[in-house]
Amino acid sequence: MQAVALAAAARKRQALQKRLKPEERRAQLIEATLSSLARHGAQGASLRQVCRDLQVSPSLVNYFFGGWNDLLVRAYRRLAERAAVEYRDIAGAGGVPVRERLRMLIERNVSADWLSDEVVGAYLALWDLSRTVPALKEEFTRFHRTRRRLVAGLFSEAGGAGRARQELDLLAAAFVVLLDGFWLELGLNAGNIPRRRAVEMCWLWVEQNLPEGHARGEGR
Numbered sequence: 001m002q003a004v005a006l007a008a009a010a011r012k013r014q015a016l017q018k019r020l021k022p023e024e025r026r027a028q029l030i031e032a033t034l035s036s037l038a039r040h041g042a043q044g045a046s047l048r049q050v051c052r053d054l055q056v057s058p059s060l061v062n063y064f065f066g067g068w069n070d071l072l073v074r075a076y077r078r079l080a081e082r083a084a085v086e087y088r089d090i091a092g093a094g095g096v097p098v099r100e101r102l103r104m105l106i107e108r109n110v111s112a113d114w115l116s117d118e119v120v121g122a123y124l125a126l127w128d129l130s131r132t133v134p135a136l137k138e139e140f141t142r143f144h145r146t147r148r149r150l151v152a153g154l155f156s157e158a159g160g161a162g163r164a165r166q167e168l169d170l171l172a173a174a175f176v177v178l179l180d181g182f183w184l185e186l187g188l189n190a191g192n193i194p195r196r197r198a199v200e201m202c203w204l205w206v207e208q209n210l211p212e213g214h215a216r217g218e219g220r
């Protein structure tokens with residue numbers, strides 16, 4: 001009876017797989033790759049492992065993507081796009097004072113969603129793989145620059161309008177690296193720094209580098 005049930009379940013999965021549209025199939029493969037990276041790490045995840053998880057042929061990946069490295073790039077891009085959307089939503093929140101938006105950005109960076117095992121595991125595996133996959137490293141650089149631009153705009157509103165553009169960009173770069181550092185520490189060793197403490201430490205950096213007294217009217 002158990003064998004019959006398993007066979008029926010397998011036929012049902014296969015029928016469902018066949019009904020997927022091309023864009024749904026691509027999304028499925030990308031999500032399966034992220035899940036595999038989170039569970040198995042950079043050394044354990046592979047094209048074959050992803051295909052085993054989905055019970056599909058490796059040739060399917062080569063049909064929809066340009067191989068394993070291309071799939072890795074698409075997987076990272078999916079994570080980066082999700083984060084970039086949240087950055088843009090916070091940075092462009094109408095009617096919200098700029099310093100409050102900065103605080104929101106810090107808090108979101110160390111939120112439970114961004115610190116989940118799935119997100120942290122996938123990111124760390126992709127970071128490791130980026131050492132040997134140049135296209136991945138390019139995606140990391142692109143995402144870093146996207147965040148820097150958004151943060152530099154917020155810093156300009158928050159009291160840096162009179163500063164040179166180069167200085168604002170340096171401050172924004174430092175802030176993004178600071179956020180990444182706290183995110184990594186909390187993701188790997190959550191017990192070392194309480195989440196609330198991490199937020200306050202980041203905010204102290206903002207107050208020291210962008211004193212509120214110098215902000216323009218809308219940033220106060």
